Amino acid sequence: MARYIGPACRLCRREGEKLFLKGERCFTPKCSFERRSYVPGEHGRAGMAGRNNRASDYSRQLRAKQKARRVYGILEKQFRRYFKEAQKKHGLTGLNLLQTLELRLDNVVFRFGLASSRAQARQMVNHGHFMVNGRRTDIPSMLLKMGDEISVREASRKNTMIKALPDLSEGRPCAMWLARDLKALNGRVLRLPERGEIDGNLDEQLIIEYYSR
Numbered sequence: 001m002a003r004y005i006g007p008a009c010r011l012c013r014r015e016g017e018k019l020f021l022k023g024e025r026c027f028t029p030k031c032s033f034e035r036r037s038y039v040p041g042e043h044g045r046a047g048m049a050g051r052n053n054r055a056s057d058y059s060r061q062l063r064a065k066q067k068a069r070r071v072y073g074i075l076e077k078q079f080r081r082y083f084k085e086a087q088k089k090h091g092l093t094g095l096n097l098l099q100t101l102e103l104r105l106d107n108v109v110f111r112f113g114l115a116s117s118r119a120q121a122r123q124m125v126n127h128g129h130f131m132v133n134g135r136r137t138d139i140p141s142m143l144l145k146m147g148d149e150i151s152v153r154e155a156s157r158k159n160t161m162i163k164a165l166p167d168l169s170e171g172r173p174c175a176m177w178l179a180r181d182l183k184a185l186n187g188r189v190l191r192l193p194e195r196g197e198i199d200g201n202l203d204e205q206l207i208i209e210y211y212s213r
Contacts, residue, residue, distance in 0.1 A: 064206035072101045094204025102193045106140035112180045113172030129156040151186035
C-alpha cells in the first residue's frame with residue numbers, strides 16, 4: 001500500500017499553512033512551521049516574497065489539489081480515481097469528492113476523536129484495531145455509508161493505547177454527522193457531511209478546474 005513517508009512538516013511548509021498533519025504537536029512551539037514557515041528548498045526563504053501575487057491559474061489549481069491530497073494523506077492515483085467517481089454521481093462534483101474523502105475509514109476514526117491525526121488513525125486501522133458492522137478490517141481507505149457502525153475490537157481493548165482512548169478523546173470533538181460512545185468505544189455514521197462541516201480551507205472548485213483542463 002503506497003503512502004507518503006517523508007517529513008510531514010515539509011508538506012505544510014510547501015503549502016504555506018498548517019495542515020495539522022501531526023496532531024497535537026502542531027499546536028505547540030515544537031511545530032516546525034512556527035520556526036520555518038517558508039517553502040522548503042534552497043531558495044525557499046528568498047523566493048517566498050511576492051510568490052502568491054505571481055501565481056498563475058494553474059499554480060493555484062495545483063496547490064488546491066495538492067493541499068487536499070495532503071490533508072487526507074492520499075497519493076495522486078487514488079485521488080484522481082475519487083474525482084472520477086465524484087463526477088459520475090448526481091449533485092455537485094466538488095461536494096461529492098469531499099464527502100467521499102470524509103467517508104474513508106481512517107478519516108472517520110479521526111473525526112470520531114479517537115486519534116489526534118489522520119496518520120495516527122490510519123496506523124490504528126492498519127493494525128486491525130477496528131471493526132465495521134461487526135467485521136474486522138485493516139483497510140484505511142474503506143468507504144463507509146450511512147448507518148455503518150464502527151467499534152474497537154474486543155481483543156484490542158487490552159492494548160495500553162486503546163485503554164487510554166476514552167480519557168484522551170474526551171477533549172476531542174466528534175463531527176456532527178457522526179455519533180460516538182466513548183465508554184463503549186463505538187460509533188455510527190448518521191448521515192453524509194454537509195459542506196459547512198468539512199474543512200473550509202479546501203477549495204473544491206479549483207480542484208475541479210485542475211482536472212478539467
